[in-house]
Amino acid sequence: MEKRILTILVDNTSGVLSRVAGLFSRRGYNIDSITAGVTADQRYSRMTVVCEGDDQMLQQITKQLAKQEDVRDVKVLEQDDSVARELMLVKVAVKPEQRQGAVSVADIFRAKVVDVSKDSLIMEMTGGQNKLQAFVELMADYEILELARTGITGLSRGSDDVRYL
Structure with missing residues (x-):
């Protein structure tokens, strides 16, 4: 099991946090921590999600997040580059x-x-x-x-x- 930190840029609209968290729960994935806040541009919020799993599961959740309507970008924060x-x-x-x-x-x-x-x-x-x-x-x-x-x-x-x- 590896730990992954995802930073997700989303539209700053109601229900986005619920939809992102729901994506994890529907698939039985646990969230170790989640933070969210507005960016310098009020139209967007940034979420940081820490999750743990095998590489295949983590790749799948990253791809599924990127497909969400409110999600503008998903990055994996690598330890050496973040x-x-x-x-x-x-x-x-x-x-x-x-x-x-x-x-x-x-x-x-x-x-x-x-x-x-x-x-x-x-x-x-x-x-x-x-x-x-x-x-x-x-x-x-x-x-x-x-x-x-x-x-x-x-x-x-x-x-x-x-x-x-």
């Missing part, structure tokens, strides 16, 4: 004497403390999935109260392959 990131918020319980230790770990990972209360910290971090997972593992020394991840978003490198905003 930049992919994820945002994560982590709320950890900290006693006053633990606060500096938690902040030190956050500093090492370039996480930013975005909220402080008397018994917890909320930290924001962006990066690749491996970096985020390593941070979560180190924060396990503290009590993780809540964790939210956005899912991966990404762009291909360079300007040679640019076909949309």
Whole structure:
């Protein structure tokens, strides 16, 4: 099984997200993460879908996505030719004497403390999935109260392959 990151340019119309997700579910394919947002041109949105499967299944889903009426373009983001990131918020319980230790770990990972209360910290971090997972593992020394991840978003490198905003 391999993981594939697809970036999909779609018309910015209602129901597009549902139709794209429905294509996966009708065929029994799982979506690991999905993000969507408008591009610089308000007529289009970009979706980033992370899915896992064998090569034949991934090729099939890529071709089927390209055939959808609302889909303008589908790209596979190759690891060496793209930049992919994820945002994560982590709320950890900290006693006053633990606060500096938690902040030190956050500093090492370039996480930013975005909220402080008397018994917890909320930290924001962006990066690749491996970096985020390593941070979560180190924060396990503290009590993780809540964790939210956005899912991966990404762009291909360079300007040679640019076909949309």
